[in-house]
Amino acid sequence: MKIVSVPGRLVRDPAxxxxxxxxxxxxxxxxxxxxxxxxxxxxxxxxxxTPPAPKGASPRAAPAQEA
Known part of the structure; x- marks a missing residue:
């Protein structure tokens, strides 16, 4: 499990x-x-x-294709 400290708290890893x-x-x-x-x-x-985007994927929407 991965943890983070909450804002405003200073927590030390004892190890x-x-x-x-x-x-x-x-x-x-x-x-x-x-x-x-x-x-x-x-x-x-x-x-x-969040999982990484597939290779070659663009954050923009794909253009609409004409029928």
Whole structure:
């Protein structure tokens, strides 16, 4: 599971002593420290990444084809 800290909270990873930022970190869901921080609302599960666009795809709509 990947987590991020909520805005306004500074949460340290106990293993690395680094702050959990908006990029998030992967954690062991069974770790009691992270379970407690999740339950208290200090960290939340990171939103799922949007899948990348297929190769060659354009963000613009395809032109309409004539019949």
């Amino acid at each position: 690395t002593q680094r702050f959990v930022d908006s990029d998030g970190i992967d954690i062991d869901e069974t770790d009691l420290n992270w379970s407690r921080l999740l339950a208290d609302g200090d960290v939340v599960e990171a939103p799922a990444d």
